[in-house]
Amino acid sequence: MILNTRREDGNFWKLVEKYHIHPRVLKVIRICGLYGVYRANRFAIDRSLITALVERWHLETHTFHFRTSKATVTLQDLEVLYGLPVNGDPVLGNETIKTIGNWQNICQRLLGFIPSREDFKANFLKVAAFNAYMLSQPELLNTATQDMINQKAICYIFWMIVGMLMADTSGGYLKLMYFPMLEDIDKIGSYSWGSVTL
Template identity: 45%
Template sequence: MGLYGVLRCGFRPIDNHLITALVERWRRETHTFHLRVGEATVTLQDVEIICGLNIKGQPVTGTGMSHTAEEWRKKCVELLGFAPTASLVTGGRLSISVLDTHCIENQIDNDSSDLELLLNILRASRYSWGSGVLSFLYRELCKSSIIGRKIICGPLLILQVWAWSMMTSLSPDVHGFCHIVPAAPDVNDNDYDTILPIAPYGARWARHFSHTHTSTHSVRIIREILYLMEDGQFNWTVYNFEALDVQAFITGHQGEIWRCVCPLICFDIVEMYRSNRWSD
C-alpha cells in the first residue's frame, strides 16, 4: 500500500512547545518558516525520505465521503470483512483498538481467503500519499498561525523529525534501539533489519533519545534558540544519499518532483508547493 515506511517510523511523543515555536515563524504567504538563517520548510523530499511515502502518482482525492453510520458499517464489511457496532464508528473513523480486537479474534492463517475482503489494496500504492500529507501539514500550519488559534493536528511527527534533523541546536541525543514493529521470536536487535525491509530515515528517531545537550518542553527557550540561530546551526544538506535508509525510498524521478511548482492535493485541501523559493 506504500505505507510501510510510516509503520517503521512508529510513534514518538510530540514536543508541543517545539511545534508552537515553529508555528510562530510560519508564513502563510510563502509556506516557509522565516528563520534568522533564511527561509526553510518541509518539502516533498523531506516527506519521502523521512517516512518513505510515495510522492509520484494519483492525487489523494475522491467523492462521496459523507455517509451515515450505517453506510460506514456497510463500507467496513466491504473493505474489512466485518461490521463494527454503530457506537464504534465516529463519523468516517474507526478506532485502531477495534481493528486490533477483530484481528485477535479472527486470526489470519493459511486457510484464510486471499485478499477478497481488502478492496483495491494494490491501487492504494499508486496514490501520491506524500503530497497529500504535505498538503495537510501546510494547511494546519497556516490555520494554526492565525492569532487566537490554539490547536494543530496533522503529521506533526514529520515536522518534529525535520526540525530535529535540520536544527542542530534542537536535535536530541539518540541512544539504542526501540522496536516499532513486532519482530519474530528470539530475534536480537542486531538481526532486526534482516527480517524486514529497510526502514526509512525517520526510523532513526524511533530510538531512545535524551535532551542532555538541548532544550525541550519550553516555548520560551526554544523561541530564543530559533531567534539566535547561526548559519552553522542549520543543516541545509542533512541527507546522505549514499545511506541505505535514504537510497531505499528514492528513485531517479524524484529530483524533478522535488523541484516542481505545483498544487498539493488532499481531498478538499489544496496548498501550493513553491520549490522555486528554496531550490537552486
C-alpha cells in the first residue's frame, strides 16, 4: 500500500513562478539565511520512496534501517541541502499572543495588511487570505523603499518557514507562533532554523 501524501506549501511556488521575487527581496532573504530554501525550489514527491522509507523507520532509534546500514537525517543534511543555519539562538514560538486584534496589528506591521477577523483561527491565519494578499500586490519597483522590501521579504520568509520548513497538519492555515521572531529583520539569520526544522 502506497501512502497518500499532502503538500503544505500551498500555492507558494505557483506564486513565485507567476511573480518573480525582486532581486532586492532575494538579497534580504539571503541575509536572513533562508535563501537555500528558495533555491531548492519545489521538489517532486515520490510517494513510493516515502512509503519505503516509512517501512524502514525505527521509532526506537530514530533511524532508517537499510540492508547495508542505518541512516538518519542530520543537522548537517539540513545545512547542506537548504543552507539553513544550525548554530545560533533557539527558535521559540510565541503562543502567548491570544487576541485576534494583536495578531492583526502584527500582520499590519510586518506584512503590510490586516487580515479580517474571520481569517484567523486561534493562533493560525488562513492560507487563502495570505495568498489573496500576496496575489493582490503589484510587483515591486526599483524605487521601492527598504521598508517595502523588508515587508515583502518577511512575507516570503514567513511562508517558507511555516508553509514548508515547519508545516503541520493544520491544512489550510499557517501557524503564527513563529511570526514575532521575524520582527527584527537583522536577527532572523541568527536563529537556528535547521535545528527546529529537523
